[in-house]
Amino acid sequence: MVDVRDGHLCVAGCRVVDIVDAHGEPAYIYDAETIDRQYAQLRTALPDDVQIFYSVKANPNPGILSHMVGLADGAEVSSGGELRKALEAGFAPQDIIFVGPGKSEAEILAAVREGIYAIVAESVPEIRLIDDVAADVGRCAHVALRINPTRPMSGARLAMAGKPSQFGIDEADIGSAFEEASSCQHVEIMGIHAYLGTRILDAEVVARNTRYIAEMALRASQEYGFELAMVDFGGGFGVPYFENEEEFDIDALQRELAGLPDECLGDAAHRARLMVESGRYLVADCGIYVARVRYVKQSQGKSFVILSGGTNHHMAAAAIGGFVRRNFPVAVVNRMDEPNTLTADLCGPLCTPTDVLARKVDIPTVEPGDLVAVLKSGAYGFSASPLGFLSHEQPREVLVKNGEAQPA
Numbered sequence: 001m002v003d004v005r006d007g008h009l010c011v012a013g014c015r016v017v018d019i020v021d022a023h024g025e026p027a028y029i030y031d032a033e034t035i036d037r038q039y040a041q042l043r044t045a046l047p048d049d050v051q052i053f054y055s056v057k058a059n060p061n062p063g064i065l066s067h068m069v070g071l072a073d074g075a076e077v078s079s080g081g082e083l084r085k086a087l088e089a090g091f092a093p094q095d096i097i098f099v100g101p102g103k104s105e106a107e108i109l110a111a112v113r114e115g116i117y118a119i120v121a122e123s124v125p126e127i128r129l130i131d132d133v134a135a136d137v138g139r140c141a142h143v144a145l146r147i148n149p150t151r152p153m154s155g156a157r158l159a160m161a162g163k164p165s166q167f168g169i170d171e172a173d174i175g176s177a178f179e180e181a182s183s184c185q186h187v188e189i190m191g192i193h194a195y196l197g198t199r200i201l202d203a204e205v206v207a208r209n210t211r212y213i214a215e216m217a218l219r220a221s222q223e224y225g226f227e228l229a230m231v232d233f234g235g236g237f238g239v240p241y242f243e244n245e246e247e248f249d250i251d252a253l254q255r256e257l258a259g260l261p262d263e264c265l266g267d268a269a270h271r272a273r274l275m276v277e278s279g280r281y282l283v284a285d286c287g288i289y290v291a292r293v294r295y296v297k298q299s300q301g302k303s304f305v306i307l308s309g310g311t312n313h314h315m316a317a318a319a320i321g322g323f324v325r326r327n328f329p330v331a332v333v334n335r336m337d338e339p340n341t342l343t344a345d346l347c348g349p350l351c352t353p354t355d356v357l358a359r360k361v362d363i364p365t366v367e368p369g370d371l372v373a374v375l376k377s378g379a380y381g382f383s384a385s386p387l388g389f390l391s392h393e394q395p396r397e398v399l400v401k402n403g404e405a406q407p408a
């Protein structure tokens with residue numbers, strides 16, 4: 001848990017200043033207990049027979065992945081690199097699915113050789129390539145089809161389906177996909193996958209999407225005569241980042257989803273492996289990003305706090321990559337009991353005016369040497385940032401687990 005003790009921001013009871021003294025900064029600091037809490041909440045919300053796959057893209061840190069092995073039912077990977085990391089962390093091939101619109105031949109080969117649970121094909125030509133690769137190694141690849149629904153799906157702050165898209169196979173083209181697959185000797189279509197968008201905060205929207213996907217999957221299996229072994233309902237469960245957003249209502253989600261797989265899939269609900277894939281909900285709250293104040297300056301009546309790291313380490317906080325320009329919650333780690341007396345832009349060290357982690361934010365008066373934290377930074381932080389930009393050092397990553405902070 002991230003909380004305040006004696007004027008200090010703490011992660012799982014450890015003062016952030018002490019963690020930084022021991023491990024350095026700029027740093028991402030993660031808390032394993034918060035991951036446990038988020039996982040438990042999502043588990044409570046979902047019907048028992050719906051498995052939770054961790055979306056590695058949200059945070060592929062090895063410490064977090066190893067921790068996830070003990071929690072999640074499987075891993076959803078989107079590159080050969082993520083596949084390797086998931087396997088190294090200890091996920092069994094039978095608990096891994098591989099999603100992504102641009103898989104290379106080498107990535108498909110790795111997936112086939114490892115014998116992962118499902119390769120999720122995102123286009124008709126990809127089915128043909130999977131068949132060729134599987135034929136070369138004399139195997140049969142288990143393939144799920146990612147479907148882009150015809151109907152516009154609302155409710156995601158970043159919608160990724162229900163419109164023309166590079167992701168998935170259009171619902172109207174499911175027939176062509178099965179036609180292609182029927183001529184393939186080394187591909188077995190065994191499931192349906194859909195992922196409609198991210199940062200959904202409304203239980204009703206998740207239920208509506210889940211129902212749509214379940215019904216679409218059942219229709220496809222009946223129409224094209226294949227045994228539905230897997231249905232992936234996607235997910236996109238969000239966390240509130242900004243003032244007008246509220247925590248996901250877990251009780252409401254539990255109510256909305258109770259009985260839904262049975263109702264929509266009938267007997268198939270018991271024969272198929274049902275799953276959601278979740279990244280942000282599981283790890284966003286577990287992490288903070290910490291950087292040191294280097295300079296405090298004024299320019300034409302405005303205050304600027306220049307930090308040791310910025311957009312290069314935390315692109316999402318700088319509102320790049322699908323976020324509107326609103327401030328993530330920030331804190332001055334070592335002045336938590338002081339009043340806000342300064343309104344400033346918190347900037348990084350880059351030579352671009354977009355390098356602003358928080359704009360016009362109210363904070364205590366800071367001095368060089370103080371530490372500033374961006375909260376809710378465990379998802380799409382380190383891994384989704386332009387770390388090479390300006391060739392600054394990469395941030396450290398530290399995981400606090402069982403009361404101890406360790407490099408991760």
Ligand SMILES: Cc1ncc(COP(=O)(O)O)c(C=O)c1O
Nearest residue numbers: 055195198199236277278279280
């Ligand atoms: C196909 C797919 N699955 C899973 C995820 C993870 O989503 P989230 O972090 O919102 O749970 C994403 C995110 O973009 C995605 O594209």
